[in-house]
Amino acid sequence: MKAALLAAACLVTPASAQGSLPAAQVEGPAQAPEGAAAIPLYGNATPGAPSDEIATRFMGRETVLRNITYPTLTxxxxxxxxxxxxxxxxAPGGGFMMLAMQNEGWRVARALADKGVSAFVLKYRLKTTPKVDADFMAEMGRLMSEAASGAGNAPDISNPPATDDAxxxxxxxxxxxxxxxxxxxxxGMIGFSAGAMTTLRSVLKAASDADPGTQAPDFIGYIYGPMGxxxxxxxxxxxxxxxxxxDPLFGNGDFSIVSAWHAAKRPVELHAYQSGGHGFGLGAPGTTTTLMMDEFLAWxxxxxLLEVKAQP
Structure with a gap:
């Protein structure tokens, strides 16, 4: 339980609170590219309401989205x-309490599309947070304080609707x-932090689902997700x-998930950067994390996967 609370806190903590790197303002689009239209994920049966969604300027670093009940794909x-x-x-991250759409969504999608890859940004359902930004930030502060003090009443940050949405x-x-x-x-899928958890759980749930129509991604990018x-x-x-x-969450040198993938004789590649903290997105300035997207594309x-297929 303590680990879950630590994850919930750190996943929404800027790099300055996670290590020696400055919390630089995230550059890049805060909204979808012009002409990119969000598609309701379940058509007319899509739950929730777009009006529930709240855009928040998070710690002066980037615009994030909260209280998503109406999942879409753009x-x-x-x-x-x-x-x-x-x-x-x-799949952007944010501890299942928000989505870092700017840092881990639109910038990533644009980088993929520029290389000929059709990208689709998933806005998956989240846990409910206070509507007022000040109350939301206070709640985040409380979570971080409890994580630092080792409080034992941590919530479970798993979020089954996110897996269903993936x-x-x-x-x-x-x-x-x-x-x-x-x-x-x-x-395929690429997920960051909570988005990486969602990506992994889509693989595991597809494997356990008796419905042959439930298909896992064909390949995955697993970016600063749990390494257990x-x-x-x-x-x-x-x-x-x-x-x-x-990384204050998972940078302890334990790469068990990678070892397990390798032991199962499934293709796997690991990049462990010296520094970059948690939530570096397309790279923290002054670190080799800025190479991550190029390395993902090379992989x-x-x-x-970058060979041109005959277009239908």
Whole structure:
């Protein structure tokens, strides 16, 4: 329980509170690119309401979204004629209390689309937080204080609706593969922090679901997610994992999840950076974490995922 509370606190803590790096303002778009329209994840049956959503300027660092009850998927597509047939669903993090859409959503999607990858930003359902920003920040302060004091009444930060939303997003992209010029056998996910947890749980739930229609991602980017050992499905997708060694959550040198993937004879690659803290997104200035997206794309290329497929 203590670990869960620590995760809930640190996942929403800027880099300055997590190590020696400054909490620089996040650069890049705070909103979806012009012309990119959000698609209700479950069509007319999509739960919740868009009006529940709250945009908050978080600690002067970036704009985040909270109280998401209405899940959506927003395509960020390559320039016409540039799609290579691969799709990646982007799952931002935020401790299941908010989504870092700017740092871990739109910037990431644009970087993928620029390389011919059809990107889809997933806005998954979150836990409820106070409506007033000041009350929200006070709640975050309380969580961080309890984590620092070792309080034993930590909440469980798992969030099953997020996993359901990830699997629904995968099905949506595969179901509209021809429309988006995507090969339905080349649909992956990249998740950051809580988004990495959501990505992993989509793999595990798909493996345990008796419904053959529940399909896992074909490959995953697992960016500063928990490193503890898991039971790896026999057909687990290739994994690219990355984190900083000074990550206050998972930078303790334990890479059990990577070892488990390797022991299961499933493709896996790990990048452990000297510094960068938690939540570095596309890279903390002055650290080698700025290479992460290039390395992820190089890894995708090694899997044959950047080769141009015949467009349907």
């Amino acid at each position: 395509p960020v597509l390559p320039a016409p004629g540039k799609a290579n047939g691969t799709a990646v669903i982007v 699997l629904a997003a995968l099905a949506l992209v595969r179901g509209h593969a021809a429309q988006w010029h995507v090969d339905p056998s080349r649909v 050992k898991v039971d790896v499905p026999a057909d687990a997708p290739p994994m690219f994992a990355a984190l900083a060694m000074d 995708m290329d090694m899997q044959g």
